[in-house]
Amino acid sequence: MAKHKTPLLDQLETGPWPSFVSDIKRQAEFRKANQDKIDYQIPVDVCEDLLGVLELSFVHRRTHWKHGGIVGVFGYGGGVIGRYCDQPEMFPGVAHFHTLRVNQPGGKFYTTEYLRQLCDLWDFRGSGITNMHGSTGDIIFLGTQTDQLEEIFYELTHTLNQDLGGSGSNLRTPSDCIGQARCEWSCYDTQALCYDLTQEYQDELHRPAFPYKFKFKFDGCPNCCVASIARADISFVGTWKDDIRIDQEAVAAYVGGEFPPNGGAHAGRDWGPFDIRKEVIDLCPTECMRYEDGKLEINTPECTRCMHCINVMPRALRVGDDRGCSLLVGAKAPILDGAQMSTLLVPFIKVEEPYDEIKEVIENIWDWWMEEGKNRERLGELMKRQGMQKLLEVTGIKADARHVQEPRTNPYIFWKEEEVEGGFDRDINEFRKYHQR
Amino acid sequence: MDQAEANEKIVEALQKKKGKTKFYFNDLAKILDMKPRVAKKLINKMVEDQILEYWSSGSTSLYGLKGAGKQAAADGEE
Ligand code: HEM
Ligand code: HEM
Ligand code: SF4
Ligand code: SF4
Numbered sequence: 302m303a304k305h306k307t308p309l310l311d312q313l314e315t316g317p318w319p320s321f322v323s324d325i326k327r328q329a330e331f332r333k334a335n336q337d338k339i340d341y342q343i344p345v346d347v348c349e350d351l352l353g354v355l356e357l358s359f360v361h362r363r364t365h366w367k368h369g370g371i372v373g374v375f376g377y378g379g380g381v382i383g384r385y386c387d388q389p390e391m392f393p394g395v396a397h398f399h400t401l402r403v404n405q406p407g408g409k410f411y412t413t414e415y416l417r418q419l420c421d422l423w424d425f426r427g428s429g430i431t432n433m434h435g436s437t438g439d440i441i442f443l444g445t446q447t448d449q450l451e452e453i454f455y456e457l458t459h460t461l462n463q464d465l466g467g468s469g470s471n472l473r474t475p476s477d478c479i480g481q482a483r484c485e486w487s488c489y490d491t492q493a494l495c496y497d498l499t500q501e502y503q504d505e506l507h508r509p510a511f512p513y514k515f516k517f518k519f520d521g522c523p524n525c526c527v528a529s530i531a532r533a534d535i536s537f538v539g540t541w542k543d544d545i546r547i548d549q550e551a552v553a554a555y556v557g558g559e560f561p562p563n564g565g566a567h568a569g570r571d572w573g574p575f576d577i578r579k580e581v582i583d584l585c586p587t588e589c590m591r592y593e594d595g596k597l598e599i600n601t602p603e604c605t606r607c608m609h610c611i612n613v614m615p616r617a618l619r620v621g622d623d624r625g626c627s628l629l630v631g632a633k634a635p636i637l638d639g640a641q642m643s644t645l646l647v648p649f650i651k652v653e654e655p656y657d658e659i660k661e662v663i664e665n666i667w668d669w670w671m672e673e674g675k676n677r678e679r680l681g682e683l684m685k686r687q688g689m690q691k692l693l694e695v696t697g698i699k700a701d702a703r704h705v706q707e708p709r710t711n712p713y714i715f716w717k718e719e720e721v722e723g724g725f726d727r728d729i730n731e732f733r734k735y736h737q738r
Numbered sequence: 739m740d741q742a743e744a745n746e747k748i749v750e751a752l753q754k755k756k757g758k759t760k761f762y763f764n765d766l767a768k769i770l771d772m773k774p775r776v777a778k779k780l781i782n783k784m785v786e787d788q789i790l791e792y793w794s795s796g797s798t799s800l801y802g803l804k805g806a807g808k809q810a811a812a813d814g815e816e
Contacts, residue, residue, distance in 0.1 A: 368795055371793050373792055378799055379799070382794065383794065414797040430778075468794060468796055469798075470762075504778075508782050509792065510777075510781070512764065512798060513798065556787060673771075676762045677798060678799075
């Protein structure tokens with residue numbers, strides 16, 4: 302018998318999708334049965350009370366969670382998100398229900414042993430409910446009480462060799478795609494760069510002093526598996542400068558039906574024989590491809606490295622040899638001002654240890670944003686407010702045709718005085734020699 | 739500015755603000771009249787020395803004098 306009746310939540314389970322309600326009910330049963338004889342450090346019925354308070358919220362049509370709090374582990378201003386229930390008598394199991402953000406391993410590679418250790422720790426000192434992974438990328442531990450926080454932190458750092466991630470107004474847990482560990486398209490070692498910057502910016506990650514959150518995300522190529530371009534304040538997107546490498550024999554094999562397009566990803570349905578013109582050439586967004594007399598050609602200066610042709614014919618086409626990354630800045634998901642994709646700032650940068658060039662760009666941006674950014678203003682909003690020109694100025698980057706999305710649509714150019722020879726002062730007598738009043 | 743002077747300035751300024759107990763980092767940097775990245779060292783030390791404490795909504799972090807504000811009392815914490 303469930304502790305609380307939850308008719309509204311039960312209805313959610315009838316939909317076609319996997320249900321979090323079913324998951325939490327199963328976890329509630331697991332805790333009650335306690336087959337492994339775990340010495341639970343927080344109430345055994347935490348999951349039942351979680352369902353109970355959610356049901357009550359649906360009945361009242363208002364939340365019963367208080368917002369925020371003074372919780373954290375000593376010396377860290379992030380990584381713990383305090384949540385308190387405003388009906389603690391009814392639901393003592395969730396009187397405190399704090400979330401921990403745990404810094405996920407690079408590329409989200411785990412050993413099963415490590416996963417087991419994480420789960421054992423969380424069954425022992427928390428609700429056992431996890432979110433693998435949160436949208437920022439972290440491992441999320443959902444629900445524990447204040448007195449467990451230091452214990453969990455100690456165990457994570459001393460036994461599991463594992464840090465907390467970021468929350469609040471600080472650098473959020475950097476996240477990366479699997480990169481060169483598994484993916485032949487990765488133009489730089491995403492995990493190496495992600496790890497290096499995580500270590501370099503420990504202070505920014507753990508001690509909040511920014512106007513708002515700040516995110517780094519690392520994609521090895523423009524396929525953007527961690528969606529850096531849609532949600533990172535700095536998106537590191539792998540790219541290359543030279544030609545896409547073409548194996549003409551393999552192209553012929555795709556055309557001849559020998560290799561399935563897209564690595565067989567769409568093989569579940571019969572789409573008819575592969576048509577290179579319809580499926581590749583005509584879909585190239587910059588129309589820079591040609592296929593004639595059995596030969597594929599790409600006009601490299603026009604190619605925007607969208608990855609489409611490579612994705613369709615991976616055995617025939619490979620990323621170029623002169624590889625690095627592009628830095629794009631200012632993406633954010635909507636809260637105040639609507640969703641925004643990141644904007645190209647550095648078209649190409651080599652990704653080589655110790656990454657000094659990259660760090661210089663980062664720190665120039667931070668200096669600007671920390672001083673000029675309003676409270677709760679993301680970098681992308683500051684860029685809109687003060688302009689791309691200002692961003693170029695603070696980063697010392699020269700304007701470039703690749704920063705321009707389309708030709709000007711208005712005729713106004715505002716010069717700064719220092720940009721005009723002789724400044725704005727003029728000799729009026731000299732002027733009057735040529736022009737009457 | 740040394741640490742003792744920074745402590746004094748911030749504590750005095752925050753105690754003066756009536757009815758408000760949580761402050762943005764930049765409010766504190768302004769009290770010290772310093773660039774944020776320099777002020778951060780002094781302010782961090784004040785947290786370490788438990789003069790200030792962090793408050794977080796999850797998305798935004800604020801600072802307050804330790805123990806000030808309703809939440810600490812309501813939650814029975816120091
Ligand atoms: C290289 C020389 C010139 C430049 C750079 C120039 C530039 C411009 C610009 C930028 C505007 C638009 C202002 C706005 O949108 O409010 C404008 C408007 C105008 N220009 Fe010129 N102009 C030039 C020569 C001339 C000449 C020689 C004439 C006529 C003798 C002329 C007549 C006008 C008129 C009548 C307008 C107003 C249009 C309107 O109000 O809709 N312009 N000009
Ligand atoms: C064969 C002669 C010309 C050609 C081929 C030409 C071409 C162009 C082009 C392509 C643009 C668009 C540039 C852009 O948006 O980035 C433009 C803009 C403009 N042109 Fe010309 N132009 C010619 C003559 C003139 C003359 C004689 C004037 C002035 C007397 C003039 C004034 C302007 C102005 C003011 C604009 C800016 C309009 C805006 O940005 O809305 N052009 N022209
Ligand atoms: S972003 Fe590119 S390099 Fe990274 S995993 Fe995806 S396809 Fe591979
Ligand atoms: S990567 Fe994209 S833009 Fe470049 S040739 Fe292939 S389809 Fe065209």
